[in-house]
Amino acid sequence: MSGRSFEKFAELASKIIAVGKNYADHIKEMGYAATSATKKGEPLIFMKPTSAFVKEGSKIEIPPGCANLHHEVELGVVIGRLAKKVREEEAMQYVAGYTVALDMTDRDLQATAKKNGTPWTIPKGFDTSCPVGSFIPKKAVPDPHALRIWCKVNGETRQDGTTSDMIFSIPFLISYITNYITLYPGDVVLTGTPAGVSGVKEGDVIEAGIGDLSKVRFEVGTYEAPAQENN
Numbered sequence: 001m002s003g004r005s006f007e008k009f010a011e012l013a014s015k016i017i018a019v020g021k022n023y024a025d026h027i028k029e030m031g032y033a034a035t036s037a038t039k040k041g042e043p044l045i046f047m048k049p050t051s052a053f054v055k056e057g058s059k060i061e062i063p064p065g066c067a068n069l070h071h072e073v074e075l076g077v078v079i080g081r082l083a084k085k086v087r088e089e090e091a092m093q094y095v096a097g098y099t100v101a102l103d104m105t106d107r108d109l110q111a112t113a114k115k116n117g118t119p120w121t122i123p124k125g126f127d128t129s130c131p132v133g134s135f136i137p138k139k140a141v142p143d144p145h146a147l148r149i150w151c152k153v154n155g156e157t158r159q160d161g162t163t164s165d166m167i168f169s170i171p172f173l174i175s176y177i178t179n180y181i182t183l184y185p186g187d188v189v190l191t192g193t194p195a196g197v198s199g200v201k202e203g204d205v206i207e208a209g210i211g212d213l214s215k216v217r218f219e220v221g222t223y224e225a226p227a228q229e230n231n
């Protein structure tokens with residue numbers, strides 16, 4: 001993204017790589033047996049399409065047929081340089097900054113996918129499933145593993161955790177992911193959610209933040225077709 005501002009990360013062709021089961025309290029609330037994300041003790045990785053990005057000012061759309069839409073507040077890591085097979089010790093050099101993100105999830109559809117062993121593409125990747133805040137430059141965050149991360153629905157606190165509770169650290173995750181998938185400037189890595197995920201419905205207001213660094217506000221709504229232009 002040379003010469004371009006990272007403020008635009010959500011408008012470019014940026015991948016969203018998401019990490020699941022990275023906080024023990026969330027693993028517990030979801031009823032998972034072990035604290036390792038996978039049988040091999042490696043992180044659980046999935047992707048969201050770029051069409052999942054939504055910025056403040058637009059609504060989070062409830063996907064068709066969804067009766068159980070959950071919020072998951074997450075620290076988003078914005079990649080600054082092409083990263084391929086990066087060593088853990090050098091991984092932070094590839095970080096441009098951070099953002100507050102929501103990993104919106106159709107929980108019923110995800111449960112069905114888990115039961116059937118099918119991918120989470122629709123339950124995690126539907127349009128507007130990745131609301132993001134503004135870009136926070138790396139220099140504004142002395143320690144990304146010591147940040148309060150919180151989420152409120154209609155003013156009521158639902159999630160209040162700390163990034164110090166991540167099971168897999170940011171350098172480990174970048175190294176692990178780039179061993180398989182090359183990351184490009186503007187790509188975003190969602191680092192998992194702490195406990196407290198809960199359902200939202202039309203009209204609810206979700207606020208989320210990372211410490212005092214960044215705060216976002218999104219309203220939950222339904223899809224509104226753009227007005228037809230008369231030729």
Ligand SMILES: CC(=O)CC(=O)C(=O)O
Binds near residue numbers: 019
């Ligand atoms: C169980 C999940 O939905 C995994 C996930 O996204 C997480 O943040 O943990």
Ligand SMILES: [Mg+2]
Binds near residue numbers: 019020103192193
């Ligand atoms: Mg998540």
